[in-house]
Amino acid sequence: MIVIRDLNKTYPTARGAVQALENINLTIQKGDIFGIIGFSGAGKSTLIRCLNRLEEPDSGSIVIGGQVVTDLTDKELRLARRKIGMIFQQFNLLDAKTVFENVAFPLQVAGRPKSYIRERVREILELVQLADKEKAYPSQLSGGQKQRVGIARALANEPEVLLSDEATSALDPQTTYSILELLEGINRQLGVTIVLITHELDVLQHICRNMAVLEHGRIVETGPVDKLFVHPESDTSRRFVRILERYRLGRFELEGAGAGI
Amino acid sequence: MRDDLFDLLWEALRQTLYMVFWSSLFALALGLALGIALVATDKGGVKEAPKLNKLLSLVINSVRSLPFLILIVLLLPFARWVVGTTLGPTAAIVSLSIGAAPFLGRIVESSLKEVASGKIEAAQSVGASPWTIVWRVLIPESLPALVRGVTIAVIAIVELTAVAGAIGAGGLGSLAIRFGYQRFREDIMLATVVVIIALVQSIQWTGDGIAKAIHRRRFNPE
Numbered sequence: 001m002i003v004i005r006d007l008n009k010t011y012p013t014a015r016g017a018v019q020a021l022e023n024i025n026l027t028i029q030k031g032d033i034f035g036i037i038g039f040s041g042a043g044k045s046t047l048i049r050c051l052n053r054l055e056e057p058d059s060g061s062i063v064i065g066g067q068v069v070t071d072l073t074d075k076e077l078r079l080a081r082r083k084i085g086m087i088f089q090q091f092n093l094l095d096a097k098t099v100f101e102n103v104a105f106p107l108q109v110a111g112r113p114k115s116y117i118r119e120r121v122r123e124i125l126e127l128v129q130l131a132d133k134e135k136a137y138p139s140q141l142s143g144g145q146k147q148r149v150g151i152a153r154a155l156a157n158e159p160e161v162l163l164s165d166e167a168t169s170a171l172d173p174q175t176t177y178s179i180l181e182l183l184e185g186i187n188r189q190l191g192v193t194i195v196l197i198t199h200e201l202d203v204l205q206h207i208c209r210n211m212a213v214l215e216h217g218r219i220v221e222t223g224p225v226d227k228l229f230v231h232p233e234s235d236t237s238r239r240f241v242r243i244l245e246r247y248r249l250g251r252f253e254l255e256g257a258g259a260g261i
Numbered sequence: 262m263r264d265d266l267f268d269l270l271w272e273a274l275r276q277t278l279y280m281v282f283w284s285s286l287f288a289l290a291l292g293l294a295l296g297i298a299l300v301a302t303d304k305g306g307v308k309e310a311p312k313l314n315k316l317l318s319l320v321i322n323s324v325r326s327l328p329f330l331i332l333i334v335l336l337l338p339f340a341r342w343v344v345g346t347t348l349g350p351t352a353a354i355v356s357l358s359i360g361a362a363p364f365l366g367r368i369v370e371s372s373l374k375e376v377a378s379g380k381i382e383a384a385q386s387v388g389a390s391p392w393t394i395v396w397r398v399l400i401p402e403s404l405p406a407l408v409r410g411v412t413i414a415v416i417a418i419v420e421l422t423a424v425a426g427a428i429g430a431g432g433l434g435s436l437a438i439r440f441g442y443q444r445f446r447e448d449i450m451l452a453t454v455v456v457i458i459a460l461v462q463s464i465q466w467t468g469d470g471i472a473k474a475i476h477r478r479r480f481n482p483e
Contacts, residue, residue, distance in 0.1 A: 029351060034468070052386055054382055054385060077390060081385070081388040085387075088383060090377075092381055093383075094383075094384075094398060095480070096402050096479060097401070105397070106388070109388055109390075110388065117336060137478075137479050139480045140482065
């Protein structure tokens with residue numbers, strides 16, 4: 001379970017402090033796939049990066065699996081991060097390392113013995129369907145394959161939580177779909193809690209069970225994903241749903257016109 | 262051309278190579294330490310320490326602003342303390358290493374800073390320590406840039422050996438000045454210039470070749 005209490009974060013800028021997150025309170029159940037949605041600049045990325053403290057919150061607390069992440073020393077934090085995997089929009093693979101070495105990296109950091117690493121990397125590459133690519137360098141992979149390596153790396157140390165920072169935003173729709181399927185499978189098979197941020201409603205609709213809507217650094221709506229589509233309450237979710245509906249209407253019109261010819 | 266040419270040239274080349282090799286090695290070790298320290302202690306670095314960063318930067322800039330000839334003179338007592346003499350190639354290595362280290366420090370710094378911050382964050386997100394990030398992420402990821410930068414620095418050290426040659430270090434620079442210039446031996450002057458050009462050229466080719474090989478392995482393997 002992840003519990004966020006009264007989380008605040010401001011950024012100093014040339015024109016004074018900008019409040020990126022304001023009094024965030026959120027509970028995410030163990031084993032959930034939880035989506036955080038919002039328009040650009042809403043603070044989604046800041047929020048998810050606070051969870052493993054890539055971003056230091058100004059105040060408030062974050063508890064993950066009973067451990068108060070916000071109270072940890074640097075050394076304790078490094079240990080805790082092994083159990084919080086993260087995947088990124090730009091994949092952030094190491095170009096100097098092969099697929100195998102990229103996935104082995106977290107295990108080496110954790111001080112695992114070589115024989116264990118070899119076995120574990122093969123196993124996890126099997127899971128993300130890249131067993132035949134272990135000797136390839138990232139530059140030889142497609143976007144979808146790169147993200148699969150990213151997922152394998154994030155899962156190497158058997159984390160309890162997987163954070164996804166716009167992991168599908170740089171991918172085409174078909175690849176996005178296959179990555180989402182993979183994440184869903186991982187959640188089902190390994191019971192990993194997944195927290196993902198996105199600006200794509202499709203992603204939310206496709207795999208998330210619960211969600212929160214972020215608007216100007218505040219949570220304006222939370223609950224099951226179905227609720228957002230049926231009864232959008234906040235301004236942001238109404239706009240999201242409206243965009244989606246207009247798009248669907250447009251598509252029906254186009255298809256209708258096509259049928260007439 | 263006289264028959265002493267070859268012997269003189271060979272001896273001078275040997276001394277130059279000796280000075281360049283060891284100075285490059287020591288300067289690289291010092292430069293790596295400086296460059297890593299600069300990057301790590303910088304704002305947003307893996308081991309932030311703004312005051313130390315400013316101090317390091319100040320020291321590096323100070324050493325770099327001294328003309329090399331003056332730096333050698335300033336370092337004479339230190340050279341005597343380390344190697345027991347202020348003359349010859351071995352004494353020059355002390356000054357050359359210290360003189361080139363800040364330059365290498367800046368080269369290492371700028372190479373390491375080219376590594377995308379996302380890669381560093383990815384390493385942090387799996388629990389890597391600052392030390393691990395430096396050795397297993399920053400240096401390997403920036404290796405082609407590092408090799409190119411070190412090549413520039415080694416060539417700069419070849420130039421510096423010639424300057425050191427002017428005040429008793431020996432080597433090709435010294436030969437050109439003592440024989441080519443002061444004794445009007447044009448054949449020696451010309452031969453020295455040709456050898457220095459060949460030396461610099463082969464260093465550049467070697468560096469380019471290594472950098473290209475690393476790049477090819479990572480980005481266009483067949």
